[in-house]
Amino acid sequence: MIDSMKExxxxxxxxxxxxxxxxxxxxxxGTSSEREVSLDSGAAVLAALQSRGVDAHAVDGIPALVDEIRAGxxxxxxNILHGSHGGGEDGVLQGVLDQLGVPYTGSGVLGSALSMDKIRTKQVWIAEGLPTPRFIRIPAGGDVRAAAFxxxxxxxxKPSSEGSSVGVxxxxxxxxxxxxxxxAGEYGGEMLMEQMVRGDEFSVPVIGDRALPSIRIVPKGEWYDYHAKYIADDTQYITPGLEGDDEAEIRRLAHAxxxxxxxxxxxxxxxxxxxERGFQLIEVNTAPGMTSHSLVPKSARVLGIEFDELCWRILEQTMGEGDLA
Incomplete structure (x- = not known):
């Protein structure tokens, strides 16, 4: 069954x-608040690519990368940097690489910058008629109490432009x-306040034009925080997270x-x-974690795609028609 799904x-x-x-x-x-997670992800990706014979090497942060590109x-x-402000998910890196003519994995400038900003992403989803919880934008120094009431x-x-449950x-x-x-005062930037969804939590990986099997996340604690994501060994991940029409619908919605x-x-x-309200889009991650706890590898494995092949397939997407000729 898995072989036929993979094919x-x-x-x-x-x-x-x-x-x-x-x-x-x-x-x-890099220098974002998600540096440690990125180092773990990068080490795993590097080992996987090298195991398949790819001439791959680690580069720590954007300035060092620019130096290496200039040196040929x-x-x-x-790209397995996480976050903004020195991370590689906010469009800055993508703009640099576009200008230098170097292909890279993941989204381009627009998708990276927009999805790093949770507020603007939700505004686009609402304009597109896609479901997402009600929210209020709180500017730096804004009234948290008034928004809650x-x-x-x-x-x-949560901060509008952080990931990995930082500052939530x-x-x-x-x-x-x-x-x-x-x-909010310690963060000092724009914040997003949104209605809490009462129900099951899922994540749906996307590779190219395909949504992979959903993952239902069942933390032992009350919610899926930083500890449950990266430290705890008792969080359950059920893949696929749903069956039949429900699974088809969550994949369709995630891809949309x-x-x-x-x-x-x-x-x-x-x-x-x-x-009560059914599926609700929460956020997009354009450079997901690739650690032992990470979700994309768990989903791909259901289709018979092991970690080294997953990294290869992601890297393949950097190849243009001229590269494949």
Whole structure:
């Protein structure tokens, strides 16, 4: 069954000789708040590519990458930087590489910049008629209390442009507002407050024009926070997360959310199923984690695609028609 699913959803690989990729920089680390996760992801990707004979080497951060490109040491980039402000998901890196004429994995400038901004992504989804929880934008120094009372408890407060559950506060009632205000003050930037979805949590990877099997996330604690994502060993991941029409619908919705946000290449869309409102798009990650706890490899494995092949297939998408001729 898995073999037939793999054949139906994934064509034969377009590159069979690793030398065709040339010199590949696995871009990791950087200076964002997600540096440590990126280092772990990058180490795993680097080992996988090298195991298949790819001439790959690690490069830590964007300035070092630019130096290597100028020195003629890079033909293409596997971007596994996470986050913004020195991470590689906010469009800055993509603009640099476009100008330098170096192909790279993942979304381009528009998709990267837009999806890093949770508020603007949700505005696009609403304009496209796609479901997402109600929210309020809170500017730097804005009134967290007023936003919470306007939406009604419970709500989530999160930075508009961070990932990996960095700076997220769960506000169940008025007693949690003091702590939430402190988090917002420490972050100092624009915040998103959105209605809490009561229901199951899912994530749907996307590679090229295909949505992979969904993953239902069942943390042992009350919610899927940083600890549950990267540290705990008791979080359950059920793949595929749904069956039949429900599974088809969540994949369709995730792919629509991915494309409408201007994304391409590969990524992951987080979705929740509210007990009353059904599926709700939460956010897009354009350079998902690739660690032992990461979701994209778990989903790909259901289709018979192991980690090294997954990295190869992601890298393949950097090859233009001229490269494949």
């Amino acid at each position: 139906a959803r994934f064509p034969a690989m377009t590159v069979t000789d690793p030398a065709r990729f040339g010199r590949v920089a696995v871009l990791l680390g 040491k890079v033909d293409r980039v596997f 306007a939406l009604g408890f419970p709500v989530f407060l 506060a769960r506000i169940l009632d008025e007693s949690a507002l003091d702590a939430a205000e402190k988090i 959310g991915f494309v409408s946000a201007g994304c391409s290449g590969w990524g992951r869309v987080d979705v929740m199923r509210d007990v």
